[in-house]
Amino acid sequence: MFSVTGCSSRPSGTSARFHAGPTSCRPGWSPGGGAPVRQDDSGHVRQPEGGCPITSSFRSSGSVSSSVPSASTAAPAPGSVGARGEFAVIGRLTAGLAPGSATTLGPGDDAAVITAADGRVVASVDVLVDGVHFRTDWASGEQIGRRAALASMADIAAMGAVPTALLVGLTAPADIPEDLVLGLGRGLDAEAAAVGAGLVGGDLTRSEVLTISVTVLGDLRGAAPVTRSGARPGQVVAVAGRLGWAAAGLTVLSRGFRSPAAVVGAYRVPEPPLAQGPVAAAAGAGAMIDVSDGLLADLGHIAVASGVGVDVRTAQLPVAPRLAEVASALGRDPLEWVLTGGDDHALAATFAPDAVPDGWVVIGVVTDSDAGVVTVDGAARDTPGGWDHFTS
Ligand SMILES: Nc1ncnc2c1ncn2[C@@H]1O[C@H](COP(=O)(O)OP(=O)(O)O)[C@@H](O)[C@H]1O
Ligand SMILES: Cc1ncc(C[n+]2csc(CCOP(=O)(O)OP(=O)(O)O)c2C)c(N)n1
Numbered sequence: 001m002f003s004v005t006g007c008s009s010r011p012s013g014t015s016a017r018f019h020a021g022p023t024s025c026r027p028g029w030s031p032g033g034g035a036p037v038r039q040d041d042s043g044h045v046r047q048p049e050g051g052c053p054i055t056s057s058f059r060s061s062g063s064v065s066s067s068v069p070s071a072s073t074a075a076p077a078p079g080s081v082g083a084r085g086e087f088a089v090i091g092r093l094t095a096g097l098a099p100g101s102a103t104t105l106g107p108g109d110d111a112a113v114i115t116a117a118d119g120r121v122v123a124s125v126d127v128l129v130d131g132v133h134f135r136t137d138w139a140s141g142e143q144i145g146r147r148a149a150l151a152s153m154a155d156i157a158a159m160g161a162v163p164t165a166l167l168v169g170l171t172a173p174a175d176i177p178e179d180l181v182l183g184l185g186r187g188l189d190a191e192a193a194a195v196g197a198g199l200v201g202g203d204l205t206r207s208e209v210l211t212i213s214v215t216v217l218g219d220l221r222g223a224a225p226v227t228r229s230g231a232r233p234g235q236v237v238a239v240a241g242r243l244g245w246a247a248a249g250l251t252v253l254s255r256g257f258r259s260p261a262a263v264v265g266a267y268r269v270p271e272p273p274l275a276q277g278p279v280a281a282a283a284g285a286g287a288m289i290d291v292s293d294g295l296l297a298d299l300g301h302i303a304v305a306s307g308v309g310v311d312v313r314t315a316q317l318p319v320a321p322r323l324a325e326v327a328s329a330l331g332r333d334p335l336e337w338v339l340t341g342g343d344d345h346a347l348a349a350t351f352a353p354d355a356v357p358d359g360w361v362v363i364g365v366v367t368d369s370d371a372g373v374v375t376v377d378g379a380a381r382d383t384p385g386g387w388d389h390f391t392s
């Protein structure tokens with residue numbers, strides 16, 4: 001049952017509910033459909049949770065110069081983006097996209113036109129890179145597209161706004177399967193449409209590594225933006241959404257397993273509570289952020305921007321029984337996932353103690369001691385943990 005191929009072995013004591021897939025620790029696709037690609041010296045390597053090194057799951061078979069674009073000498077693989085061609089793929093990506101409620105002019109022209117009734121536009125961009133934010137052997141194209149849309153829209157929610165439009169920059173190797181790219185497009189469109197936003201434009205270029213850049217625009221609908229700098233001593237800190245689930249899924253996948261589905265699914269497609277952003281704004285939230293890097297790390301951004309201290313009370317932190325089960329099977333502490341795990345895109349905000357809206361759980365307090373410092377049960381930690389692209 002546990003035929004882990006690649007690099008990691010089954011952790012001792014894990015239950016049979018953990019399943020390893022046949023390609024758990026190696027790229028899920030290889031140029032020309034041949035043997036799995038091996039990491040070479042130029043490939044980036046990250047080892048976040050033990051287990052498999054994280055590498056790009058695509059390597060272009062064409063030669064690529066850093067300054068002069070060069071054509072691949074090999075014939076494009078059947079079914080690849082290279083075989084179809086840029087404009088045919090764009091045609092397929094944009095066919096049948098439903099306009100969002102703010103879309104005046106969608107894809108197909110030099111730029112899109114969006115209505116902005118509020119007179120202000122909230123804008124944010126996130127870049128997702130193969131091997132860093134996702135792996136194509138760990139999630140389908142559609143799941144990766146959904147994740148990209150949701151992670152980006154969480155930033156709009158964290159301002160207290162509603163997403164209105166998405167623009168998607170895709171770069172991909174020529175021999176990437178077209179189906180994967182079309183799946184990305186479907187996933188992006190599905191999550192945009194689910195909140196009434198339109199996928200209004202994008203770009204598609206060739207590169208060595210699959211990257212997805214999602215620009216999201218949003219509407220404050222008359223509310224004041226909720227910034228990171230509005231936390232005040234005396235307020236409480238509350239969260240909406242899940243914490244630690246995606247980190248649990250990442251640990252499971254990193255160890256070569258494909259289940260339990262609940263945590264692996266949480267890693268593949270997060271569930272940011274997008275609607276709670278405007279709810280928090282309407283409740284008079286002081287400060288708000290989405291938890292992408294880890295709860296302590298992201299609360300640290302609020303503490304610094306607001307010039308306040310934040311104390312997290314672990315007894316109040318929701319640790320779901322499922323998470324505790326997975327942690328115990330893997331010999332991990334679920335609280336560490338909750339405190340430092342990224343990728344869930346929960347919302348964290350500060351409120352007056354009597355103004356915490358339904359759907360939010362109080363997990364700490366804002367203090368006037370140690371400006372910029374986040375403590376846990378009153379004690380400082382050496383590091384907030386969490387994700388830093390260059391020092392993690
Ligand atoms: N290369 C950049 N140029 C300009 N602004 C940037 C750049 N990278 C990040 N920022 C800004 O710095 C802030 C923090 O970035 P980041 O941690 O990526 O935000 P988030 O976690 O909300 O996506 C954001 O306001 C972002 O717009
Ligand atoms: C293959 C893989 N390895 C590791 C991670 C964990 N990870 C990568 S980036 C990141 C932090 C969030 O990404 P970032 O680009 O910092 O988003 P932002 O904070 O800008 O919203 C985390 C937790 C992952 N999602 N996928």
Ligand SMILES: [Mg+2]
Nearest residue numbers: 292293387389
């Ligand atoms: Mg980050």
